[in-house]
Amino acid sequence: MNFKIKNICCIGAGYVGGPTMAVIADKCPDVKVEVVDLDVERIKKWNHKDLNKLPIYEPGLAEIVGRCREVNLFFSNSVDKKIKNADMVFISVNTPTKKKGLGAGKASDLKWVEACARQVARYSVGHTIVVEKSTLPVRTAEVIKSILKESVKSNVTAKTFDVLSNPEFLSEGSAIEDLINPDRVLIGGENENAIDLLSSIYSNWVPKNKILRTNIWSSELAKLTANAFLAQRISSINSISALCEATGADVREVARAIGSDKRIGPKFLDSGPGFGGSCFKKDILNLVYLSEYFGLPQVANFWESVVKLNDWHQHRISQLVVKKLFGTVSGKKISILGFAFKANTNDTRESAAIRICKDLLEEGAILSIHDPKVEMSQISRDLKNENQNFSKEGSWTMSEDIYDSINGSDAVVILTEWEEYTKIKWDKVSTIVRRPAWIFDSRSIIDPKKVLKNGMNFWRVGDGLN
Numbered sequence: 001m002n003f004k005i006k007n008i009c010c011i012g013a014g015y016v017g018g019p020t021m022a023v024i025a026d027k028c029p030d031v032k033v034e035v036v037d038l039d040v041e042r043i044k045k046w047n048h049k050d051l052n053k054l055p056i057y058e059p060g061l062a063e064i065v066g067r068c069r070e071v072n073l074f075f076s077n078s079v080d081k082k083i084k085n086a087d088m089v090f091i092s093v094n095t096p097t098k099k100k101g102l103g104a105g106k107a108s109d110l111k112w113v114e115a116c117a118r119q120v121a122r123y124s125v126g127h128t129i130v131v132e133k134s135t136l137p138v139r140t141a142e143v144i145k146s147i148l149k150e151s152v153k154s155n156v157t158a159k160t161f162d163v164l165s166n167p168e169f170l171s172e173g174s175a176i177e178d179l180i181n182p183d184r185v186l187i188g189g190e191n192e193n194a195i196d197l198l199s200s201i202y203s204n205w206v207p208k209n210k211i212l213r214t215n216i217w218s219s220e221l222a223k224l225t226a227n228a229f230l231a232q233r234i235s236s237i238n239s240i241s242a243l244c245e246a247t248g249a250d251v252r253e254v255a256r257a258i259g260s261d262k263r264i265g266p267k268f269l270d271s272g273p274g275f276g277g278s279c280f281k282k283d284i285l286n287l288v289y290l291s292e293y294f295g296l297p298q299v300a301n302f303w304e305s306v307v308k309l310n311d312w313h314q315h316r317i318s319q320l321v322v323k324k325l326f327g328t329v330s331g332k333k334i335s336i337l338g339f340a341f342k343a344n345t346n347d348t349r350e351s352a353a354i355r356i357c358k359d360l361l362e363e364g365a366i367l368s369i370h371d372p373k374v375e376m377s378q379i380s381r382d383l384k385n386e387n388q389n390f391s392k393e394g395s396w397t398m399s400e401d402i403y404d405s406i407n408g409s410d411a412v413v414i415l416t417e418w419e420e421y422t423k424i425k426w427d428k429v430s431t432i433v434r435r436p437a438w439i440f441d442s443r444s445i446i447d448p449k450k451v452l453k454n455g456m457n458f459w460r461v462g463d464g465l466n
């Protein structure tokens, strides 16, 4: 292998593209990494002098960007120019669920991926390796290849391409750690040489035995399947939490007992308010669509039930809050602690907090929302009353301080497992809430005794003694 990758271009400076490229730049000082995005504001934030103002919060990310930016890591809007210089182009653009047309509500909208393939076809020079980083439906590589093939035919200058699938398994909040110490790196492709070149990038820091090679379709399907399996575990344990509450069992004890079986394992068994994040729901719906498309309705129904259970579970929690507060929350102040879909991220996509807050607003509650990382403008977008069926009766404000949020509330609802919520002083809370007060812990981060001994009511997910 004489050829070496010297110039990488990544289209899409989002939660996937940004951290992934930062780590590649950090680990491969000889490679120049150009991250491009159509979004001018986003790129401005990536180039912000103050590293606290980057568009994405991930522990460890600012330090890496501080080290590499303007050295071998660059952020810009010059998509065409950077494609032209690149030996390898990563496609990390978003692939949201289609809102209308064929496959609406389930299939992924591939318009951005297609647009990227067309840009690469047009502006690339010589040989280019195109790497699918975005999570895509199986056989998308075929679409990319056929677009690229047309450009080869219609161009006088010699252009050649290889297409690889290299899905990202990073988890938000621990993205940098996941990128530096991955369980595996998956590379799917047809051309061994192209796979070797991408593998040579990762082997700068990933042990060779962790770099898995597959055919391109297995790689695409493995990504969807991994997310579907993880989400399925959460829906499974959340379904059991409801049964625990009904029967007097405790979901934490059940999880510990089943998790000690090596075949099951202890991870991803925390019952919570329902899974969120940009991937789980979208990827399962994608799998559902694919199964239907290939004439496998039983497979489609099986996976769809994972999403349905999650929706039901989120509503279950908001209904429970209403029931415990004597059947009405109208005009009552409720403190919402946590809006991000999990701790250590400012991402709110598909967060359980959105569904639960909307339900409570519909019931007329006055919400005081606290989150250490999510901005008010984001919450405002998330709680916008787009759906006409959702008749918003209540109102919400944002609090910068936990105790301000709690002050005068009838209930405190913990929705994200931020560390600061584990340190709340419940004796202090008991003096500022309106009695009788309820504390709802959907993340099992509070010691029930501390709340109960201060004379407040306590509910936590999957606790049969509630």
Ligand code: UDX
Pocket (backbone or CB within 6 Å): 011, 012, 013, 014, 015, 016, 017, 036, 037, 038, 039, 042, 092, 093, 094, 095, 112, 113, 115, 116, 133, 134, 135, 168, 278, 279
């Ligand atoms: C997204 C998907 O959610 C995930 O499934 C996929 O694996 C990778 O892409 P993420 O990085 O979290 O993940 O998305 P997002 O933060 O929305 O970033 C995508 C970026 O692509 C945006 O900044 C958008 O402006 C940019 N983009 C989109 C382009 O630069 N060009 C386009 O044509 C379309």
Ligand code: UDX
Pocket (backbone or CB within 6 Å): 168, 169, 170, 171, 172, 173, 227, 230, 234, 267, 268, 269, 270, 271, 272, 273, 274, 275, 276, 277, 278, 279, 280, 341, 342
């Ligand atoms: C997920 C996958 O983990 C990752 O491999 C993939 O690349 C992208 O999708 P992410 O969405 O960042 O990552 O978060 P993850 O940690 O998987 O959590 C997803 C949701 O499940 C969160 O809302 C989280 O709170 C919830 N969760 C997770 C639980 O409710 N219980 C658990 O035990 C684990």
